[in-house]
Amino acid sequence: MTQVVVFGAASIAEIVHYYLTHDSAFEVAAFTVDHEHLATDSFLGLPVVPFDELPRRYPPGQYAMFVAIGYSRMNRVREERYRLAKAAGYEMITYVSTKATVWPDSLIGDNCFIMENVIVHPFARVGNDVILWSGSHIGHGTSIGDHCFISSRTAISGNVTVEPNCFFGTNSTVRDYLTIGRESVVGAGAVVLKSTQPRGVYVAANARLMSTPSDRLPNL
Numbered sequence: 001m002t003q004v005v006v007f008g009a010a011s012i013a014e015i016v017h018y019y020l021t022h023d024s025a026f027e028v029a030a031f032t033v034d035h036e037h038l039a040t041d042s043f044l045g046l047p048v049v050p051f052d053e054l055p056r057r058y059p060p061g062q063y064a065m066f067v068a069i070g071y072s073r074m075n076r077v078r079e080e081r082y083r084l085a086k087a088a089g090y091e092m093i094t095y096v097s098t099k100a101t102v103w104p105d106s107l108i109g110d111n112c113f114i115m116e117n118v119i120v121h122p123f124a125r126v127g128n129d130v131i132l133w134s135g136s137h138i139g140h141g142t143s144i145g146d147h148c149f150i151s152s153r154t155a156i157s158g159n160v161t162v163e164p165n166c167f168f169g170t171n172s173t174v175r176d177y178l179t180i181g182r183e184s185v186v187g188a189g190a191v192v193l194k195s196t197q198p199r200g201v202y203v204a205a206n207a208r209l210m211s212t213p214s215d216r217l218p219n220l
Contacts, residue, residue, distance in 0.1 A: 003029045004093055005058050007051070007081050008068035009043040016068040016095070016113065017044055023098055030058055032065075034081075051084070060089035067092070067111055067129070071149035074165045074183045075129075079147040082111050082129045092128075109146065121158070136168075139176065151188070163198070172204075 002025065006013050009031045020026045031043045035050040042048055049057055065085045069078040086092060092110040096102055099116035106120050109128030114120070118132045121140035128146045132138070136150045139158035144150070146164045154168040157176035166180055169188030174180065181198035189204035196202060 001025055001027045002093065003027055003063050005030050005032050005049075005054065005063050005065050005090075006068050007032050007065060007085060009033050009040070009048050012070050013068040014044065016066060017046075019095060019097065019113075019115070020066075024095055026064075026066075026093060026095070029063060032058075051081075055088055060091070063090070064093045065090040066095070066113075068113075071131075071167050074167065074185075075147040075149055076165065079129060079165070082147075127164070145182075154186075 004020065004026045006016055006028055013031060017028050020028055028046060030047045030049055032049045032051045032054050035052050038048065038050050040048055067078055067082045067085060069081060082092065094108055094110055094112040096114045097116045097118065100114050100118040102114065102120045103122050107125040109126060109130065111129040112126055114132045115134040117135045120126065120138045123141045124138045125143045126138065127144055130144055131149045133150060133152045135152050136154040138144060138156050139160065141159040142156055144162045145166070148162060148164065148166045150168045151170045153171045156162065156174045159177045160174055160180065162180045163182040165183045168186045169190065171188060172186045172190045174186065174192045178192065179195040180186070181196045181200060183199045184196045185201040186192055187203035190202050192202060
C-alpha cells in the first residue's frame, strides 16, 4: 500500500482523505501545509507537518504526495504547490474512483482526482493536476489541459481543447470542436457554443423571482 502525504488541511483534503481511505490502494500518512498556514499539528487524527520540514520527516522515495487544494486564483495556488512537491522529488499520485468510467488506455496525468460517475470517453486526454468532480463528462477526443477544475455534472463534448487553468461550474456544457481559452471561467449552468477567449468569464442567466407565489401556480 502506497503511503501518501496530502498537501492541504481543509475541506478538499478531507474529501481526498475519505476517498483514498475507502476506495484506493493508497494510505494517507500525514498532511502538509505551508509553514505560515500551520494552524494545528493534527487533522483527521493524522499529523500536519510544515512543508519545509516534510522531506526530513516524510522523505520522497518513501512517501508519495497529492495536492488537495481547490480552484483558488484560477487553480494557481494548487499549481504552485504541485510544482513545489515535484521539485522536492515527490511522486504525485492520481486517484480514479472505481465507480468512474475511464478506459484502460486513457491518457491521464499525475495529481489528478477523478470522482464517482465521471465518464472519460475513448481518445480523450486529461493533463496533470486536474480535478474531475462527480458526474462530469469528457467527450471522445477532448483534451483537458493542466491545472483545471471541472465541477459536478459538467458536460464537455467531443474534440474540445481545454487550455490550462480553466474552471467549469456545476452543470456547465460545452459543445464539440471548440477551444476553451486559458484561464477561462465557465459558470454554473452556462452553455458554451463558441470558443472562449483566454481569461474570459462566461455565465448563465440568473434565475429570476416571479411575481406569483408558489401556492398560486396552476397545476402544482
